[in-house]
Amino acid sequence: MGQVHLERRDGVAVLTVDSVEVKNGLTPEMGRQLAALCDEVDADASLGAAVVRGAGGTFCSGADRRRWRPGADQAEDATYQEAGAVYGAFMRVGTLAVPTIAAVRGAAVGAGINLMLATDLRVVATNARIMAGFLRIGLHPGGGFFTIAGRTAGREATAAMGLFSEEIDGSRAEQIGLAWRAVPDEDVEEIAFELAAQPAKDPALARQAVRSFRTELGPPGLAWDAALHFERATQMWSQRRRGSS
Known part of the structure; x- marks a missing residue:
């Protein structure tokens, strides 16, 4: 089963989604683990930035389809709670x-594009595949996609x-402002770390600055x-409908 890992590098938290057998598809357990690791980052005052990436050269292919229950009652408590995770x-x-950067290689699809858009900045491979695809x-989009994409x-x-x-x-993502830089695949993570290293030099200032940034420029x-x-x-309706078609 997949995992999310936290590594600390010179004041930068590196959060890695790791379920390479399904191109880093997310399970509810991985969602809870990621949230818990974010709590660890917040509690560590020595950290001044975070990089979010996927293992094995792929960012995130969406939700782990092995856990999908199309046609199930999406309002049933366990199913509702799993999607919510x-x-x-x-x-x-x-x-x-802390300021956050997505280092996007390979695919960012469905839930993966939402994870990418959750960060403050994106560095992407020129050949990355970026698609909502709901x-x-x-399926109806979920995760607040329209809000976080529109901003x-x-x-x-x-x-x-x-x-x-x-x-x-x-390359197209960079042109339309969805990403800050599009670079060759092999350079994505190095450049993301270089960018993250700047705020990481002064974690206290970085935390204050990103709070102001999000408050002033938050989604409309x-x-x-x-x-x-x-x-x-x-979205629950669309999941139930999909299973009966």
Whole structure:
């Protein structure tokens, strides 16, 4: 079963999603583990930045489909709580007390794009595959996708990805403002660490600065937590509907 690992490097927390057999698909247990590791990062005042990455050259392919229950009652307590554990992990990354960078190689799909968008900054491989893809498989977007995509890429790109299932590569992500830099695959993590090293030099200042950043430039419209719950019922409906088709 997959794991999430925490490593500390010169004031930078490295959070690695590791379930390479399913291209780092997320389980509810991994969501809870990621949230718990974020608590560890926040409690460690020596850390001034965090890099989120995937093991084996892939960022995150979405939810682990081995745990999907299409057609099941999505309002049933256990099923509802399991999906909430994955969604809660995105938000927990987004509320880390330190500046965060996603180092995106390979695929960031479905839940993976939400994890990528939860960070403050993104460094992506030029050949990365970035796709929401929810409607393509008969699901309503979840995790507050429209809110967290819209604050970064704007309305047009969010519509293209969220409503029309457009897939983009890293180069296109940089062009539309979805990523800060698109670089060769082998350079992604090194450049992400170089960027993270700057705020990590002064963790106390980094934590104050990122709090101001998010407060002043937070997503417009619905707050992220409100967007997550606003989408939830419709996504549950789409999961149940998908299983009966």
